Amino acid sequence: MNISKFLSFTxxxxxxxxxxLTSETPIRELPNWNSLNALVFISEIKREFGVILSSKDLTKxxxxxxxxxxxxxxx
Amino acid sequence: xxxTTVDGLFxxxxxxxxxxxxxxxxxxxxxxxxxxxxxxxxxxxRYRYTQQRGDQVKTAFESAVKKACENLEWELNEIDILxxxxxxxxxxxxxxACRLQGDLKMSSSCMALDLxxxxxxxxxxxxxxxSLLNSIQKKKPKGILCCGDFSTLLxxxxxxxxxxxxxxxxxxxxxxxxxxxxxxxxxxLETFGEGQDAICTEKINAKRWMRxxxxxVFGYSVNFVPQNIKTLIEFSSQxxxxxxxxxxxxANKIINDAIKDSLDVPTDKVPSSLYQYGNTSxxxxxxxxxxxxxxxxxxxxxxxxxxxxxxxxxxxxxxHPAINCKTLFQDL
Numbered sequence: 579m580n581i582s583k584f585l586s587f588t589x590x591x592x593x594x595x596x597x598x599l600t601s602e603t604p605i606r607e608l609p610n611w612n613s614l615n616a617l618v619f620i621s622e623i624k625r626e627f628g629v630i631l632s633s634k635d636l637t638k639x640x641x642x643x644x645x646x647x648x649x650x651x652x653x
Numbered sequence: 654x655x656x657t658t659v660d661g662l663f664x665x666x667x668x669x670x671x672x673x674x675x676x677x678x679x680x681x682x683x684x685x686x687x688x689x690x691x692x693x694x695x696x697x698x699r700y701r702y703t704q705q706r707g708d709q710v711k712t713a714f715e716s717a718v719k720k721a722c723e724n725l726e727w728e729l730n731e732i733d734i735l736x737x738x739x740x741x742x743x744x745x746x747x748x749x750a751c752r753l754q755g756d757l758k759m760s761s762s763c764m765a766l767d768l769x770x771x772x773x774x775x776x777x778x779x780x781x782x783x784s785l786l787n788s789i790q791k792k793k794p795k796g797i798l799c800c801g802d803f804s805t806l807l808x809x810x811x812x813x814x815x816x817x818x819x820x821x822x823x824x825x826x827x828x829x830x831x832x833x834x835x836x837x838x839x840x841x842l843e844t845f846g847e848g849q850d851a852i853c854t855e856k857i858n859a860k861r862w863m864r865x866x867x868x869x870v871f872g873y874s875v876n877f878v879p880q881n882i883k884t885l886i887e888f889s890s891q892x893x894x895x896x897x898x899x900x901x902x903x904a905n906k907i908i909n910d911a912i913k914d915s916l917d918v919p920t921d922k923v924p925s926s927l928y929q930y931g932n933t934s935x936x937x938x939x940x941x942x943x944x945x946x947x948x949x950x951x952x953x954x955x956x957x958x959x960x961x962x963x964x965x966x967x968x969x970x971x972x973h974p975a976i977n978c979k980t981l982f983q984d985l
Contacts, residue, residue, distance in 0.1 A: 593687070610685075610687060610688070612688070612813070613813070613814040613867055613868075614688055614691060614692060614696065614813070614814065614867075615688070615691065616867075616868060617696075617867040617868055617871060617907060618691060618695050618907065620868050620871060620872075621871060621907045621911060624875065624911065625911075630871075630872050630875060630876060631868070631872070632868060632869055632872050633866050633868040633869050636868065
């Protein structure tokens, strides 16, 4: 998966228009980012990429690019 | 703890007690529409039962114990061991088991103790009970295992990540150990204390509130629970296909589905009570057992509890008679 497909995956998870997202979008500024939606997102990342992210991982991540890089690194 | 076995363990009866007051997550004003739908569709919880009168968890335990003994025609003073698994004994001391033993006027020869565990507690309690009963020089020693919490005493109304998840509820399981029986039950009890902060209490202005890190509970659950269960099944040498029911602690739908998928188990073998009852801590396995309508005469039950600690325990009871399990509602 490349970053563009990852942005599309993220847009679909957060039910928003993909054009609103770039690799520099901070994850905490995703529409309706809260603990409930973060859990759903993390579970879908596990299903899609087989990578389990912790809350500590997320504190280190700022943008969607950072998140994509972390998943690629773990995968 | 190593993998363990106990022979002759039989669960004769289970009574679950929930408060009558029912809350609907769809009407929870603290969440927006989208989040409400996600909560129901993905977390899987719609209704919750909540206590209204403060510290009544002991009253609920008393009712459950009395009803279970009454149904079996057991005298309260013939109970050899009383174990209570709870984390909401708001008195802190003395132990809930001692308070119950006294107020139910049970025999002074009854061994009464508490276990401070949550979601793994039913399985831990079952193993502890079976091992202790096994050490009694009687043909059929009897025990009562109480499990459950009034978790809403620890959740703030404004906490959107824990409040919509938990119900208050307790359970009493009447257990007999038949020394002459060779029916073997298998257990795998593990602890991953590095996850102690995933669910804990925090003291604010003299009150303690539960804090749950949902992401880490998910991580620990999917990392450790499927392997714990696989190891148990392998240890038991039982055929995986022969397991009739996988009864998991009811954490949330995301976690429970991920565990089910990792084990590759068909959905009809995995009963769920999340939508109806939410997460009822250590009472969730018995409460889920109570939703099964058509047990066979003999069943192979697999129980798995996991959570606060981070503590994981699974039990496999091959060829166990259908467990008589009822859920009742009480003004609490």
